[in-house]
Amino acid sequence: MTSLLILNGPNLNLLGTRQPEVYGRTTLADVRAICEAEARDHGMTIAFEQSNHEGALIDLIHAARGTHAGIVLNAGAYTHTSVALMDAISSASVPLVEVHLSNIHAREAFRHRSFIAPVALGQICGFGATGYALAIRALAAHLAHEPGDTDG
Numbered sequence: 104m105t106s107l108l109i110l111n112g113p114n115l116n117l118l119g120t121r122q123p124e125v126y127g128r129t130t131l132a133d134v135r136a137i138c139e140a141e142a143r144d145h146g147m148t149i150a151f152e153q154s155n156h157e158g159a160l161i162d163l164i165h166a167a168r169g170t171h172a173g174i175v176l177n178a179g180a181y182t183h184t185s186v187a188l189m190d191a192i193s194s195a196s197v198p199l200v201e202v203h204l205s206n207i208h209a210r211e212a213f214r215h216r217s218f219i220a221p222v223a224l225g226q227i228c229g230f231g232a233t234g235y236a237l238a239i240r241a242l243a244a245h246l247a248h249e250p251g252d253t254d255g
């Protein structure tokens with residue numbers, strides 16, 4: 104069965120416990136359940152990961168090649184800083200959708216820049232946890248038209 108990697112970056116383990124005015128009350132466990140349900144609707148499975156470490160995220164992106172047919176990435180603040188993540192995504196050549204819970208374009212100027220966007224299929228932001236489901240739906244449509252070299 105086709106498998107997707109849902110990858111979450113720094114501080115997203117705190118989701119639902121701090122700053123509810125910005126990020127809401129949904130926890131990362133809730134996000135995982137939403138992703139599992141959406142993937143199931145499209146006949147796919149997921150691996151769901153979170154790390155606070157840039158190198159660990161890069162290792163997971165490298166390992167996705169040949170294992171996962173697509174990646175949903177919320178790189179957290181590394182979105183705005185990490186050339187290393189951008190290079191990892193380019194070299195892995197696994198279709199990737201960038202997701203953010205908040206609308207990064209309506210926030211501070213430093214959040215408007217994404218190093219992920221140029222190497223992503225597309226970006227979804229501002230819809231909270233629903234954005235992850237939308238990203239899975241987008242990947243399912245993309246893979247139906249352009250299947251890669253693995254079904255996971």
Ligand code: CA2
Binds near residue numbers: 113119121202203207
């Ligand atoms: O909106 C998003 O999903 C972000 O990727 C979240 C990042 C932020 O740096 C990006 O600009 C946009 C921050 C994740 C921190 O998550 C927290 C959740 C609850 C409490 C504190 C932090």
